[in-house]
Amino acid sequence: MRVVAAGGAGPGPAPMSARAEEFEELRPLLFAIAYRILGSVSEAEDAVQEAWLRVEGSSAQPVSVRAFLSTVVTRISIDVLRSARVRREEYVGPWFPEPLLTDPYQDPERSAELAESVSVAALLLLERLSPLERAVFVLREVFAFGFPEVAAAVGRSEAACRQLALRARRHMDAGRPRFEADRREREELADRFFDALREGDVDGLRELLAADVQMVGDGGGKSPQLAERILGAESVARVLVALVPSFVRIGGVVQPHRVNGQPGAVVRDREGRVVNTLALDILDGRIRTIRTVINPDKLRHLGPPADAWSVLREASVR
Template sequence: MRSAEEFEELRPLLFAIAYRILGSVSEAEDAVQETWLRYEATPTQPTSAKAFLSAVVTRISIDVLRSARARREEYAGQWFPEPLLADPYEDPERSAELADSVSMAALLLLERLSPLERAVFVLREVFAFDFPEIASAVGRSDAACRQLAVRARRHMDAGRARFEADRREREELAGRFFDAIREGDVAGLQELLAADVQMVGDSGGKAPLWGKGVFGAGNVARVLASLLPQFVRIGGVVEPHEVNGQPGAVFRDRDGKVVNTLALDILDGQIQTIRAVINPDKLGHLGPVADAWAVIREANQARRPTD
């Protein structure tokens, strides 16, 4: 029987690899569990548990991603990754780099890659595996993996978003943003939003959403300033929280159930993109999920006559 303690020490890394390949908390957790079952069933002790387990979780994730691609092509509306509030894998020397690699923007860019390119990029660029290890994990030669890495890096660099480097400045701006939406301060919001800001959401066709998105600082500010004070009025709570390594929030109803998450892309002192995940199927790992339709109905009924 394999060492459960050794596996548990590596679990954060295995989850971090699987999540970046899959963009799904639930699928990543399943991949890690399947990795343990295969590890436990291995007749001989691997020379390196880290190399063995990383290879197994990578292969499982590639297979899951290939089957998931067809489902995502038929997905209702925009597809976003399942929100991740805390990455269990920590490396103090690379914390900023790891946070950027798990951002919504980065994961959406990874969606453009083939499953093999995605796996090679994650192992090489995010976790600094060497090419022999990567070749063993994905079942390709060193040379093929180098080519995959070059192609993947080229695609990622072409579309990679930059984020505000100073964490404290990002958090301060996000705090002002959430204060302004609670207060319905349209002018205050507009000051914080880039002129071409986009507010987009993933409802999976199962929750209320503002069409294909809201665009432009004025429009986004007015929508937020009209919706959020009503939400707070009926007992809703805006809980600031890091979401996928970036400033964001979890929205909860009066009973503490999750309504949605919001993640902010911040650059040059302004909010460039706001991404909401409202699909209840993607929120269950955060706790009990609210009926977003019921929350919206109650908020509309609570609208003041002067609103």
């Protein structure tokens, strides 16, 4: 949703105000902040839109529009996260963030931090932090905000924010996922994985999987799920071969795509509806973790979700 100023004349769309133009320029940054705090595309989009509504109705004339808007969206996101924590504690099965295919915010000087911070593994680590720690870490470590800006955004003193940042950094460093440095190597391995997957090549898949690989699914109790967690190269390879080739034969498509900055895929039925996403964690030339999101509520931003139950039934009889 894009904002436009009210008023104007003529048959065309009303021109945007200067404030609306500034907001649109900063929208990618605001979404990127909100998504990393919330782990939800839909909630991040809502937070950004709420930020605009608050700013539009404000008479404030900030010295820094970037700092002002970042503060507004951060505070909204913290409030949303606090209420979301209760729902996530009651979630059925493993909870994963909503898959993000493209990060709208780009900064060449911080591309490594941005890519790592949006990975599923990193977002799951962020879930362990308190809402304030998470917000401070995102603003400081990912987007390099100064401590005065961070303090203003979260409503705490600079000294308190330094302590929050230190605790958050320790938690993140202790469990920080390590990915292969060479993006091309990871992409090539992922291509081989998806080729073997479509062909039903158990041996080929087994070669690409770490011995202790795990496949974990987020269905939220709303989609078919073989098990919350499947362990070991042999088991994972055989489960995938039992499902994917028959799915492809009924017109299903596995579309390789970066998911949360890592190699992955979007799986669609023959009508183009989204069945699930896959995200691969790759380390030392092997796939260590396969995370799949099949909860339809987390896929709507990618397109109409498929009826996964019907897809599974049809594929099973082929």
